[in-house]
Amino acid sequence: MTGFALGVDQEEWCGQLRALAAERLRPLAEKGEPGRVNRPLLAALGELGLLERVFASGALELCLLRESLAYGCTEAETALALQGLGAYPVLRAGSEEQRERWLPGVRAGRAVAAFALSEPGAGSDAAALALAATADPAVAPAAGGGWRLSGEKCWISNAPEADFYTVFARTGEGPGAKGVSAFLVPADRPGLSGAALDMLSPHPIGSLTFDGVPVGPRDLLGEPGRGFRVAMDTLNLFRPSVGAFAVGMARAALDATLAYTADRTAFGGTLSDLQAVAHRVAEMATRTEAARLLVYAAAGAYDRGAGDVPRRAAMAKLLATETAQYVVDHAVQLHGAVALRRGHLLEHLYREVRAPRIYEGASEVQRTIIAKELYAGVVTR
Template sequence: MADKSFLSWPFFEDHHREFALALDAWVQQHIAPLPHSHDVDADCAKILALLAEGGWLTSCVPAEFGGRSESLDVRSLCLIRETLGRVSGLADFVFAMQGLGSGAITIAGSEDLKRRYLPDVASGKKVAAFALTEPASGSDVANIATSAVDMGDHYLVNGEKTFISNGGIADFYCLFVRTGEAPGARGLSALVVDADTPGFEVAERIEVIAPHPLGRITFTNMRVPKENLIGKAGDGFKISMGTLDIFRSTVGAASLGFARRAMDEAIARAKGRELFGAPMADMPLVQAHIADMAVDIDASALLIYRAAWTKDVQKTRVTREAAMAKLYATEAAQKVIDQAVQIWGGLGVTSGITVETLYREIRALRIYEGASDVQKLVIARQTLAD
């Protein structure tokens, strides 16, 4: 079991500590033994079914709609992603997308939308997706071009999205579009779109270095009923940023899980291999690597659970805190994993070795839900404004 001493920190309540220990035991029994096939869609379906059966998806929705807590508990979301990330990057992805993909509905959806979608998210009956990125608007959300024209009782949607996680396997998408109430960010809205809607097409499946379902989707004269509008017209940017306020901290938590696993692997290697007649762990340079890993991991955890605690307890926007947590934890995890690969030497770059898998998995987390460079801009602007 990885280090659990952080659970004694004052960010957590007793129910979080019990939750984390029960989750760790369940993950070791049900997720750790899973073999990975070459069919990533099938692997995701299997993991989703296990998470649903274990009751862990209930953390993705409020209690009124089948959830574990009255509202989304960010500390629980982070604990789940850290624990899953330590064992399986794909399992972390499957869980994360159920929360992120339905988060806009939880935050701003009508009671009707919540009743129609959230219980099925919690039970695993519906796969969710968050459709924000376009070819010309990744970090620049205000540049979204996909249009939704108000036709009275429905919107007529045309455009495309790319690099959409769960693209191709999701049952519904929280789709961000331009409705044109005002220029730039103020003219965006959010819609729920079912995957079987006429005019919706999965145009391409995209392969990446750490395989997971990813796709480019297009919309051609797609009719979306007005009742599928999330919140009010023109609120799309605010809804997307509110969703990311919650889930950016959890990206940091997944990175933390990756980093903890990498340090465990590095320590096992250093203790188990002899160099120049002594254990590798006795070498000062190796000890320096381990020390750097330990500091980066604890610093990441402090930033992540500060942001999560602030959101849960103070009920305020945590744009700055969440950006700090994501930026530091993802960048630190990249360094920790790189150091683990170095300690493993030639084996560390061998396909299928745990540290090699982690090396591929961590890279995308420094990009999605706001690249590290963008997080620096967010932090700077918030700090200057304060």
């Protein structure tokens, strides 16, 4: 995919999504409590059929959806994305029983999903996770035994309020990533508890404690020892769309800056008359467009089943999230003190834009992935 342009129908759909986010979803988001799951907002996303689109669409459509919602209501975008992240492993690797039990509720916005990979000592190095799944024949004896989960998860979006968790634990079939299995763990499973974390970003994030939580073969997502692949398949889809989320925020900040600098009078004219301001805005626009093109190139590669998806996905997330940070920061600078006032769009975006450079693989991890993929194709003497 060497270029990207939306068709007329796609442009109209994106415009409808931006208007829907601003007019229908933003009021619901504003009624929510920061750091808590906003169930009325999720229900609205389900009612509007947007959660269904997360599971029925390819990467390109998912990116369009996330970018457009982020432009008008970041809370709605994040609520939608977290449902997809938590439940996509069930769609891809779950049993028919698991899909029938949980996915209708996720699509309707009734059941809250969460993706539980990170731990206090295993964030960027996800293969180093230590949550132990210890074999216990007393768990599910009719199925040949199960496991008990012991340890902690941390920085888990939607925790501790989710209704179920996609949990990655070490079952020990091999070293590193080879010994990790994925489980679907309902929130009411005995021994599972959690606590909310007070974070900079406004969406819910918490920690989870597993005190001998019983899981059986029917809770497995895929095969034992193949859980890390489940995690990576999910991240390869969602990393470009994290970039789309970032692009949506960057475009919102850019448009706000264009309007403000074209109208704000200073030094005998408008701010846009000042070359320093105009050149800064031009740089913001150019970086945003470049990031957007890379995001949709990665999404197109995913939908085509290209072999270089991990590299493209990493590049897209890296450039888009770093660009969004740059654009929002400079938008605040050009607005001045007004942008620092609580409740201003840019004050909100300034808090939202920082986390995507860390979650689903920090920028440094993306650079490592890109370099590894590049060198894998080099033939040495």
